[in-house]
Amino acid sequence: DIVMTQSPDSLAVSLGERATINCKSSQSVLYSSNNKNFLAWYQQKPGQSPKLLIYWASTRESGVPDRFSGSGSGTDFTLTISSLQAEDVAVYYCLQYYATPWTFGQGTKVDIK
Amino acid sequence: EVQLVESGGGLVQPGGSLRLSCSGSGFTFSNYAMHWVRQAPGKGLEYISAISTNSYSTYYADSVKGRFTISRDDSKNTLYLQMSSLRAEDTAMYYCVKDKDFPDCWGQGTLVIVSS
Numbered sequence: 624d625i626v627m628t629q630s631p632d633s634l635a636v637s638l639g640e641r642a643t644i645n646c647k648s649s650q651s652v653l654y655s656s657n658n659k660n661f662l663a664w665y666q667q668k669p670g671q672s673p674k675l676l677i678y679w680a681s682t683r684e685s686g687v688p689d690r691f692s693g694s695g696s697g698t699d700f701t702l703t704i705s706s707l708q709a710e711d712v713a714v715y716y717c718l719q720y721y722a723t724p725w726t727f728g729q730g731t732k733v734d735i736k
Numbered sequence: 737e738v739q740l741v742e743s744g745g746g747l748v749q750p751g752g753s754l755r756l757s758c759s760g761s762g763f764t765f766s767n768y769a770m771h772w773v774r775q776a777p778g779k780g781l782e783y784i785s786a787i788s789t790n791s792y793s794t795y796y797a798d799s800v801k802g803r804f805t806i807s808r809d810d811s812k813n814t815l816y817l818q819m820s821s822l823r824a825e826d827t828a829m830y831y832c833v834k835d836k837d838f839p840d841c842w843g844q845g846t847l848v849i850v851s852s
Contacts, residue, residue: 661838663838663839671844672831672842672843672844672845673781673831673842674842675839675840675841675842678838678840679838684840716780716781718781718839720835720838720839723786723795724783724786724795724797725771725773725783725839726783727780727781727782727783728780729780730780730781
């Protein structure tokens, strides 16, 4: 199975400041035939199901604010919140869907400093 | 609007059985592979099962293999997870997930509690 490792486990950022979450996969999730990275990012708020933010590593889901962006390729990926808002307090997960079983990072809790 | 609604969760004794359902709407259900993911209280996300279109292939995580069965009824736009020989460690919120080449839509979840 592909192991997904997020860092850090938690972070506290001041309102309006940048938050950066990293995700590393144990093997590449880049599919060479279409040059797509099979990597998604989700936001989960307490009592809610995960919400898709980013897919194909860098494509923002419709309706997701543009302060959220994804980058990276191969085995190293980053989710950036450019200007943290109060409503962004949540746990964030990366997910690889390159291979079955899908595997998730352990989650990163984002709070306000 | 694409929507997934899970049901069937509840309190069950160890060794018992339960069948979860996931009803899909707002999309052509038969065209999509479907998946189950669970989340134990206060824990991360665990991928447990999947079924392809036409039920051609299925997948089970080792943690549920031999105890859980995934199925679908495309005429009813419904995904199922038959769970048997339930254990305390199966206590979790169970989510169904639609696979649009990437996992794009999750249901709200149904809670399963295995306890005597």
